[in-house]
Amino acid sequence: GENVEQHPSTLSVQEGDSAVIKCTYSDSASNYFPWYKQELGKRPQLIIDIRSNVGEKKDQRIAVTLNKTAKHFSLHITETQPEDSAVYFCAASYGNKLVFGAGTILRVKS
Amino acid sequence: DADVTQTPRNRITKTGKRIMLECSQTKGHDRMYWYRQDPGLGLRLIYYSFDVKDINKGEISDGYSVSRQAQAKFSLSLESAIPNQTALYFCATQAGQGNTEAFFGQGTRLTVV
Numbered sequence: 001g002e003n004v005e006q007h008p009s010t011l012s013v014q015e016g017d018s019a020v021i022k023c024t025y026s027d028s029a030s031n032y033f034p035w036y037k038q039e040l041g042k043r044p045q046l047i048i049d050i051r052s053n054v055g056e057k058k059d060q061r062i063a064v065t066l067n068k069t070a071k072h073f074s075l076h077i078t079e080t081q082p083e084d085s086a087v088y089f090c091a092a093s094y095g096n097k098l099v100f101g102a103g104t105i106l107r108v109k110s
Numbered sequence: 111d112a113d114v115t116q117t118p119r120n121r122i123t124k125t126g127k128r129i130m131l132e133c134s135q136t137k138g139h140d141r142m143y144w145y146r147q148d149p150g151l152g153l154r155l156i157y158y159s160f161d162v163k164d165i166n167k168g169e170i171s172d173g174y175s176v177s178r179q180a181q182a183k184f185s186l187s188l189e190s191a192i193p194n195q196t197a198l199y200f201c202a203t204q205a206g207q208g209n210t211e212a213f214f215g216q217g218t219r220l221t222v223v
Contacts, residue, residue: 002169009150032209043200043214044153051209089152093209096160097143097168102152 001026002094006101013080015110023090023101024072032093033066033073039086048075080108112137116201116215123191123222131186131218133201141204142184143212144176146197153200159184191222
């Protein structure tokens with residue numbers, strides 16, 4: 001079925017440490033994998049995305065890696081800061097729609 | 111700024127009542143979606159529409175209906191609200207071709223008592 005598994009559900013890190021969130025998908029035809037950040041009381045907003053023709057993409061402290069063979073992709077945040085605290089959602093394309101993971105609550109402790 | 115706007119932002123309603131949540135967008139996007147957010151369950155797709163004459167059921171469409179009145183407007187209705195429909199509802203839009211960034215509205219917090 002159309003499924004995206006996301007782990008962990010909660011993650012606490014010390015300021016300055018790295019955080020990694022992992023997702024798996026089920027359809028080998030999926031070709032678009034965005035990550036959204038949702039701050040408390042706000043709407044989800046795109047922070048980075050990757051397409052199936054590349055294996056890694058970076059934007060400052062944020063990177064996403066994709067392993068098409070294993071059908072999983074990961075979000076890496078380096079040098080975490082308190083303002084990184086939020087809920088993070090991964091998603092995968094199934095046909096022309098996005099299916100989201102259950103979300104990860106990231107807490108950065110200062 | 112082009113945006114996605116949801117009304118109302120908050121609503122409390124009684125069990126059995128009919129309620130409509132509205133979404134309008136100025137982005138000029140063809141695709142519109144309704145998602146429901148519950149703690150620990152992420153964003154689950156209720157209905158989606160790729161143009162004015164196109165309506166598709168999502169993962170959790172039971173108990174909901176939609177209307178795409180125009181390219182810019184997509185409404186979600188609960189014909190007879192029940193307490194387990196208490197949730198945060200998001201409308202989202204995407205441009206028409208391929209897979210691209212989805213833009214979300216501010217959300218509607220619905221409580222059914």
